[in-house]
Amino acid sequence: MKQDLSPGRLRELIRAGKWTKPTTGNASGYVQANLVMLPREEAFHFLVFCIRNPKPCPILDVLETGKVEPRIAAGADLRTDLPRYRIFEQGELKTEVGDVVDIFHEDMVSFLLGCSFSFESALVAAGLPVRNLDEEKNISMYITNRTCQPAGPFSAPLVVTMRPMRPEEAVRAVQVTTRFHLTHGAPIHLGSPKEIGVGDLSRPDFGDPVTIRPGEIPVFWACGVTAILAATSIPLPLVITHAPGHMFVSDLRDEDLTLL
Amino acid sequence: MKQDLSPGRLRELIRAGKWTKPTTGNASGYVQANLVMLPREEAFHFLVFCIRNPKPCPILDVLETGKVEPRIAAGADLRTDLPRYRIFEQGELKTEVGDVVDIFHEDMVSFLLGCSFSFESALVAAGLPVRNLDEEKNISMYITNRTCQPAGPFSAPLVVTMRPMRPEEAVRAVQVTTRFHLTHGAPIHLGSPKEIGVGDLSRPDFGDPVTIRPGEIPVFWACGVTAILAATSIPLPLVITHAPGHMFVSDLRDEDLTLL
Numbered sequence: 001m002k003q004d005l006s007p008g009r010l011r012e013l014i015r016a017g018k019w020t021k022p023t024t025g026n027a028s029g030y031v032q033a034n035l036v037m038l039p040r041e042e043a044f045h046f047l048v049f050c051i052r053n054p055k056p057c058p059i060l061d062v063l064e065t066g067k068v069e070p071r072i073a074a075g076a077d078l079r080t081d082l083p084r085y086r087i088f089e090q091g092e093l094k095t096e097v098g099d100v101v102d103i104f105h106e107d108m109v110s111f112l113l114g115c116s117f118s119f120e121s122a123l124v125a126a127g128l129p130v131r132n133l134d135e136e137k138n139i140s141m142y143i144t145n146r147t148c149q150p151a152g153p154f155s156a157p158l159v160v161t162m163r164p165m166r167p168e169e170a171v172r173a174v175q176v177t178t179r180f181h182l183t184h185g186a187p188i189h190l191g192s193p194k195e196i197g198v199g200d201l202s203r204p205d206f207g208d209p210v211t212i213r214p215g216e217i218p219v220f221w222a223c224g225v226t227a228i229l230a231a232t233s234i235p236l237p238l239v240i241t242h243a244p245g246h247m248f249v250s251d252l253r254d255e256d257l258t259l260l
Numbered sequence: 261m262k263q264d265l266s267p268g269r270l271r272e273l274i275r276a277g278k279w280t281k282p283t284t285g286n287a288s289g290y291v292q293a294n295l296v297m298l299p300r301e302e303a304f305h306f307l308v309f310c311i312r313n314p315k316p317c318p319i320l321d322v323l324e325t326g327k328v329e330p331r332i333a334a335g336a337d338l339r340t341d342l343p344r345y346r347i348f349e350q351g352e353l354k355t356e357v358g359d360v361v362d363i364f365h366e367d368m369v370s371f372l373l374g375c376s377f378s379f380e381s382a383l384v385a386a387g388l389p390v391r392n393l394d395e396e397k398n399i400s401m402y403i404t405n406r407t408c409q410p411a412g413p414f415s416a417p418l419v420v421t422m423r424p425m426r427p428e429e430a431v432r433a434v435q436v437t438t439r440f441h442l443t444h445g446a447p448i449h450l451g452s453p454k455e456i457g458v459g460d461l462s463r464p465d466f467g468d469p470v471t472i473r474p475g476e477i478p479v480f481w482a483c484g485v486t487a488i489l490a491a492t493s494i495p496l497p498l499v500i501t502h503a504p505g506h507m508f509v510s511d512l513r514d515e516d517l518t519l520l
Contacts, residue, residue: 044304044369047311048322052331062308064412071312071409109304149331152324181441 004028007073007249011081020083020098025133028121031183031254032247033060033112034224035082036231037100037240040065043109045152049230050113052149056158056226058114058182060250060257066106072250078112079104084194084243090235096243104240113224114183115247116161118254119176126176128169131210138245139163141206141223142168145197148226156230160188160220162201164212170219177221182257189220196220206244264288267333267509280343282505285393288381291332291443291514292507293320293372294484295342296491297360297500300325303369305325305412309490312371314410316418316486318442319375320510320517321367326366332510338372339364344503350495360500363503368498373484375507376421378435378443378514386436388429397468398505399423401483404455408486416490420448420462420480424472430479442517449480456480466504 005013007030011244023032038046043065050057061070068078080099087103097103116139118201123130132139138162146158165173170190178186189196201218203211205236206225212218242248265273267290273279283292298306303325310317321330328338340359347354347363355365376399383390392399399421406418425433430450438446449456461478462469466485472478491499502508 044307045324047304047307048324051311051319051322059311062311064305064308231514 007251008075011073011076012248014083015077017098018067023083023247023249024117024245027249029253031060031250031252032061032115032117033250034115034227035078035113035240035242035248036113036227037078037104037108038231038236039238040109042152042236045154046111046231049148049151049154050111050227052151053226055185055188055222056148056224057230058184059111060070060114060182060252061112063110064077064249065106065109068104068110070110070112070250073248074251078110078248082242082246084246086230086243087242088239088241091232091238100240102239108238112248112250113227114257115224116184116187116221117247118183118257121254122180124178125171126172128162128173128176129165131164131191132208135210137208137210139207140201140204140210141225142198143205148230153234154230155233156226158188159205159223159225159229160196161223162204162218162220164210164218166215167217170217173219179258180254184221184223187219188222191217191220261350268335270509271333271336272282274343275337275340283343283507283509284377287509289513290504291320291510291512291517292375292377293510294375294487295338295500295502295508296371296373296487297338297364297368298491298496299498300367300369301411302496305414306371306491309408309411309414310371310487312411313486315445315448315482316408316484318444319371320374320442320512321372322327323370325369328364328370328468330370330372330510332372332512333508334511338370338508341505342502342508344506346501346503348499348501349494349497350490356503363498364500371442372508373487373518374443375484376444377480377507378517379440381514382436382440383433385431388436389423389425391424391470392468395470397470399460400459400464400470401466401479401485403465407445408490414490415493416486418448419465419483419485419489421458421483422464422478422480424470424476424478426475427477430477433479440514443514444481444483447479451477452480475485
């Protein structure tokens with residue numbers, strides 16, 4: 001039995017410690033976001049990195065230094081309103097925690113980036129297969145051989161998600177996801193995984209493998225994990241991100257982000 | 261007789277001091293950009309201002325501190341390749357110059373922002389009236405009663421351009437310009453100028469008035485002058501911008517910026 005909570009109610013439960021699992025599939029119709037918090041000194045360069053690589057790193061909100069209430073969710077607090085956070089020191093993952101009240105500090109800047117959950121609902125609504133949802137798995141993610149445009153000290157390979165579908169479904173998926181230009185938009189590649197350096201689809205770099213049926217081709221979208229790799233590509237004293245699947249749930253509707 | 265030069269050739273003439281007039285209508289099909297250069301200390305906040313107000317301030321390129329060659333025009337130099345620059349000190353316009361080689365310094369950051377020239381060609385191609393082009397005038401610009409989302413110390417009222425057309429043409433213009441989301445995109449208002457604080461269409465705040473024919477309504481698009489007002493809304497020691505109509509001509513094609 002599926003509860004469907006409002007974004008505000010879901011954030012309230014999370015803040016109270018009563019919701020610690022992934023946010024995937026909840027508060028449906030509302031935009032969920034990737035979180036990256038890093039020191040003020042490197043905030044400008046990280047922002048330029050995102051602007052130069054808008055498909056993997058679409059910016060939904062940037063907070064001013066030390067601020068924790070985003071414009072896209074009134075009354076929210078980014079230190080407490082995600083169910084799980086990752087703490088990186090010197091570019092290395094150190095631990096996962098339930099809130100960052102004692103870790104976030106006045107000299108940090110928070111970024112919220114678009115996430116593919118927004119267009120997955122639209123794919124489902126269009127009758128297209130979203131295998132990771134059907135099989136209740138985490139999306140398959142791969143590190144490609146394409147490098148992002150660097151900015152200042154930040155660099156990263158492009159990370160992609162993959163959803164298998166029949167070629168005619170892939171055409172429709174291009175149309176449907178083009179509308180969602182602030183949540184990764186149209187695919188960056190389809191068919192021929194080797195072209196983008198993906199050797200074995202059954203062994204994703206992150207997430208779970210999914211079934212690829214006869215006659216299906218892999219369709220690849222730019223992925224927000226790219227931003228996490230960039231943020232941790234240099235030895236910053238502290239970077240805070242969401243834990244995979246444990247996103248920030250905003251008050252924006254998916255439809256608010258579409259162009260047409 | 262209209263010459264049509266390539267962007268590279270036009271920049272070459274400008275750099276050599278052989279082209280000092282506006283760039284409007286030249287190198288057609290290529291993206292022209294607004295330029296803002298300001299001190300590194302405030303670059304992050306200015307960038308956040310642009311991100312929070314993407315319709316008036318669509319970012320085409322941000323250069324790293326002290327750099328002058330944009331990614332959207334190989335071999336170009338932003339200090340010499342615009343025909344005319346404006347120099348602001350403490351938020352006040354001080355002078356206009358033909359290059360900024362001796363004024364730009366290592367601690368400044370350059371921003372290139374989209375400009376409505378990109379969609380004007382598309383309007384013309386769709387058979388829609390662009391009165392300022394027909395009458396060979398500068399576009400009419402108005403300061404509205406709408407305020408942009410502030411960021412750090414930066415704030416500005418929304419500035420708009422206006423093109424008069426018949427209502428059925430306005431509908432088509434919405435469709436045509438929606439594609440150009442990185443060069444101001446769809447109109448922000450149409451009809452009823454008083455609603456946005458514009459009292460007298462025959463007295464624009466910047467540019468020239470144009471003829472409004474019987475049966476036509478004003479159609480308003482967000483305007484890049486908003487970014488100039490924001491950059492000069494605080495007393496920075498130095499801000500450099502293009503002079504109106506004297507834009508940076510990039511190697512990007514207008515079509516490269518469309519979503520569909």
